[in-house]
Amino acid sequence: MEKLAFEAALDYALRNAQQKFDDVVVQGIRTQARQIKFTNNEISTGRTWMDQSVSLFVAKDRRVAVTTLKELEKKGIDATLEKLVKFIRKSQPNEEYWKIAKGHFAYRDVQNLYDPRVPKLTPEELVGFVETGVNAALAKGATRASGVLQTSMSTELLKTSGGARAHQKGTSITFSIRAFAEKDASGHKLSCARAMQHFRPGDAGGRAGETARQALHPKPGKPGKYDILFEPLAVAGFYESVANAASIFSVEAGLSFLEGKMNKRVASDIVTIFDDATLPGGMASTKFDAEGVPASKTTLVRFGVLRNYLHNTSTAHRYHVNTTGNAGIIHPHPWNVVVDKGNLNVWEMLQELKNGLYVTNLWYTRFQNYKTGDFSTIPRDAIFTVENGEITGSVKDLRISDNLSNLLMNIEALSEAREQILGWEVETPVKCGHTLIRHVNTTKSTEKFGEAKAGPTHS
Amino acid sequence: MPNKELADFAVKHALELGATFAEARWEREVSNGFSLKNGVPQLAGFEDVEGIGIRLFYHGGVEQVSTDYMDKKHVSELVEKGVRNANASAKMVKEPVLLSQEEAHKKSYEVKEKRKIANVDVDEKFEVLSDVEKAVKGSGLPVISRYLSLGDSVNEKYFVSSDGARISSVIPRVYFSYIITLENAGQTRQRHFQLEQVGGYERLGEWKVEERIVDEGKALLKVLKEGVAAPEGPVDVVCAPEVVGIASHESVGHPYEADRIMGREAAQAGESFLTQDDIGMRIGSEAVTVVDDPTLEGSAGYYLYDDEGVQARRKMLMTNGVVTEFLHNRETAYRMGMNSNGGARAMDYESEAIVRMSNTFLLPGDYKDEELFEGVKKGVYIKSFMEWNIDDKRMNQKYVSSEAYLVENGKITKPVKRAVLETTTKDFWSSIDAVGKTPEYFTGNCGKGEPMQGVPVWMGGPGARLKSMRLGV
Structure with missing residues (x-):
């Protein structure tokens, strides 16, 4: 069984699928993500995800289908393509489908989508952000706070029979905190960012706590x-x-x-x-x-x-x-x-x-x-x-x-x-x-x- | 390494690294999906997804890790990351998570398919959708848009824990859903409905989708053409099983989830109007008993062992109007000093097992269907709903009719354009004076957790009569 590198698997799938179908899109995403869930000022659990997925879209005579590749090796990809051929053959045409875009596309970078500092954050630093947010909420008058901190880093490759060859990587760091001053007095704030300079858990926590305190005795x-x-x-x-x-x-x-x-x-x-x-x-x-x-x-x-x-x-x-x-x-x-x-x-x-x-x-x-x-x-x-x-x-x-x-x-x-x-x-x-x-x-x-x-x- | 052995390895490796507890869940799900928009086939597809999720306890911290890299190297690396992360998290843990002691079951079970999903070919699945489309078009009803979906899956799962539990299961399921829009004289009405059961393609025949969608279309057209305003003032409201079901799910099932009661869902699905001291509180009338039961055969929420390996059983949530039991996993059960009642579910291998409902319903009473209407001088019968919501403590709920009728002197008479039941949980359940004999169940996709986990559930019960209600506007 010949295991292929990630991009090589996408290339192999595209090359072979193009021989069988009119249109092909192969998209691969690799993600590493972390989450810390906190409840009533304490961490209740942490989560770590490490995944890769390769999806495959094909069209033949206006019949369209989508699947994912489970095995990134030649035999597995061949088997999936054969299954797609049979699947498409028994499908009905989508008369609304025309084709995918064709051309040699140029892609412009979008600012602030990737920050190399995010994947390097240590478990201790992430716990520190949670602490900062919770303490800010408590300092403003909340008695308890719950929520999640989440980081992710992904790389994405997309190749099509229309000529597209695209790739990008991205990071994100988000903080969601709901603070309570009493059961019926709460405030919920977020800090959503792709890069560290825009991430403000203390600000979100403080605003959530302030809102909760102001809402007392509704x-x-x-x-x-x-x-x-x-x-x-x-x-x-x-x-x-x-x-x-x-x-x-x-x-x-x-x-x-x-x-x-x-x-x-x-x-x-x-x-x-x-x-x-x-x-x-x-x-x-x-x-x-x-x-x-x-x-x-x-x-x-x-x-x-x-x-x-x-x-x-x-x-x-x-x-x-x-x-x-x-x-x-x-x-x-x-x-x-x-x-x-x-x-x-x-x-x-x-x-x-x-x-x-x-x-x-x-x-x-x-x-x-x-x-x-x-x-x-x-x-x-x-x-x-x-x-x-x-x-x-x-x-x-x-x-x-x-x-x-x-x-x-x-x-x-x-x-x-x-x-x-x-x-x-x-x-x-x-x-x-x-x-x-x-x-x-x-x-x-x-x-x-x-x-x-x-x-x-x-x- | 075979994938079940990879799960065993993950648990063993976590213990070797010093974890005080570890469990792993390997899952593989093979699925197919098809849809039709206004008669035109949309994207069809199939998937074969496999992965492993591991939970470990280390020095007071808890970490859950998951991956679809199915090899020893990646799983090993992930478990090691999990230990490091749990250790860091322990800094912000005052009361470490502990689990209730449960019997370590070693079981294997499988839901049988009379007509195997694997034996139903792609063309036949498209035909199912086309036949429903033809039935709607052939009915002559002014259904101006239609979105039909059909799908199936086979989920294979292996759970192993350091307590010694080993559970294997194979659960096939089939679903169908539609959303239709009818128009008459410039007015429109929409209806969304879904069906789901464990089992094979024999279910489709049982559902009679073509008949159901046309019947619903006819009823909605009648509401559009002949619907009258809902009455003002005090009326008795007869809720059909669909409305009883959603109320059971939203205002009994959810607030009885022990993790919500303890605040673990506060920033997501919310909390509860109940506290852990509220066992014994009267919420409803004597006529009302609501249960959650994952062992209901054929149901969308069916399972025999939960995602912590605990044996499933019926939970008596509200008995004769009194709060009698909460929904638990092992964590909440320990905190409340009891045993889990098998309520832990995870959407897939990469989701955490949290406290969930399965099939939540009102138990049947003594009334024949027609008897629910007897003695109702002026009332409303709400057969189905479209818009609904409930606050995040599960006290204030609203259901807006899709199909509703006036009840006059014990008889169903004219259709009602818009019946709004906007009421509190206490008023809803304490107003019930009669419960029917014949239960029906309805499918939902229940959302909870972060990232959001949608799990299939049933909700239902027989019809029920609510005395002297004021309808909303």
Whole structure:
């Protein structure tokens, strides 16, 4: 059994697959990652991952298939290719598929995607970052904090029958901390970076602790329409939903509220949203997409008007546009969602808000209808009340039940400062600032009729 | 070195390096996936993925390491890294993780396939999707978009621990899911539904997907065309098994997960309104008993031994309305001074085994289906839902109907456009005065952990009647 080196295995697979199929993409990724999970100020577990994966996309007579290579040796690769031939033969054609991109592509480096210091961090240094973050939260008034620190280093190679020969390496270091001052008073902050100079666990911990302390003794919230100032962590999910809805795949599958709205107003005129694979230090920035097309920046919404959907080569061909470099060969997807900055600081935004709520985090966003944008989501962690531009207290147990189109149209102010958000509820990185939205509908659990309201009792 | 022996080697090597406990899980999963978007085949594919995950305890620190490099050199290097990392982590550990003492089982089990996945060819799988597409198109319903998915997998697993446990399993499973959009007079309605069971392709015949999707389409069109507003004021709400199931999962299963109660999921899936002292607390009415049971044959959440080698069993979460048992793995069980009840699950070899649900459901009561409606002068029957969520302490939950009907004088009458049940966990479970006899189960993909782990579960039960509720808007 002849074991091949990583790149040699990709070359062997490409060379042999090209003899059997019209289009071939071979992509190999090697990753080493580490995570430290901490609970109530202590480390609960560490994690170490060391993996390599090689995926193979092939097309023949518009029949398309994907698989992974398990064995990086000639016999195993040959067997997988034979299996693919049989698989494709019995498949049905995808009439929407055209071809992958062809050409001799030149790739430009994206700044700050790799920092050689990250893979060299010692286990003790990583524990030190956790300690720094937790201590900062406790120093600001939290009593306990939980979360994760994660680092990764990856190298990626992509070669296609269309002529693409691409490679890149990247690092990341992220810190997610949720601090509690009491059971109902919490704050959650992140520090997401590709390079050490942008990584600030102490800052994230301190802000989480400060938010938790400020949220002490929340009162039950009253449902109704509110003007709401959203922190970046809270509003990022809305912008992520916009970018996902801008994928032509979502539009065609009936899963987009942006269907039929090209060149129409979909947001207030201060809103400009990009998908930017070239964002320096972007958590998902890349030099190339899954077809090997050089990565680019695409305007999704400009001054409130929908300007582009996200495409790969095949979908672009059907719509007579150029690919936006967002393959997914079948399912185009966003890389980094970037919202243009506004011109206010947070204090000025609170004055602009005057009276309403200040929401720091959201979770469990679920749509009733992706096509209309009807959804609800739940504020998690601190919800502050704002009166005359000042934070006056905190509330709990409210739910935002509204429509995504309505929210976008009612965006009234954006902050100048922005941060990158990537976390448990936001899977596509979003760079955005504080966002002020008017007339947001909130609901809460209804009061029960009739017999005495049931509460828990010990029997 | 054969891969099971590699797992044995990993445990042995960790102990040699001074670990006080070690376990390893080798997994291989062979899978196939197919999808159809508006009748057009999308990406189809197959995978054969294999890897090993190891957990070791060293000087008070815990480290979990995983790799798909299946050779002794890499596994050895990884275990050594794990020891170094655990040693560093110990600095921030005041109360070291310890595990409950459990019987070290040596067992092997396999789920049988009546119609083997390996014997169903690619063309037949495409035909399954095409037949469902044809059924929808042939129905004449205004289904303007459709996304259909079919898949299968065979998971082979070997678990070994330094306690002496050795568990081998082979679990095949098949799934189908759809999301459809209907349009009438400029209004749309969407429905997402998934089916999953362990076993082979015999399951597809049992599911009757073509019939189900067309029936659902007809019902949704009726709601679009004839739906009326939900009533205001106090109404009785009859929840169908699908709604009872999601409420059982979200507001009984999740808050009873002991790791959440102890704060280990605080920055991810959240915590719980319960504390570890709340065994014995009344949450629901006498009519309500909710269990989690991985041993339910054929179920999506089926297993006989968990991912720590502990024998699976039914957990009595809420008995006659009273909190009776939490879901545990060995870590939480030790901390609460008891034995694990076999609730540890990992999504794959590179995921940690954390406290999870399997199949969570309300146990049947004494009422025939039609009896749930008797005596309801004014009410709403919620048959299915689309939008739902619950807060991260699992107290405030919301379900928005996909299909719902008015109930007038004991009879189901007109369709309701939008019935919103937005209520607390206490109000939901304490309002139930009648529970049906006939359970049904529904598939979900439950998310928890970081990185996110999705594991297949069932949720369900019979229908249940909630007295005197106020619907939301």
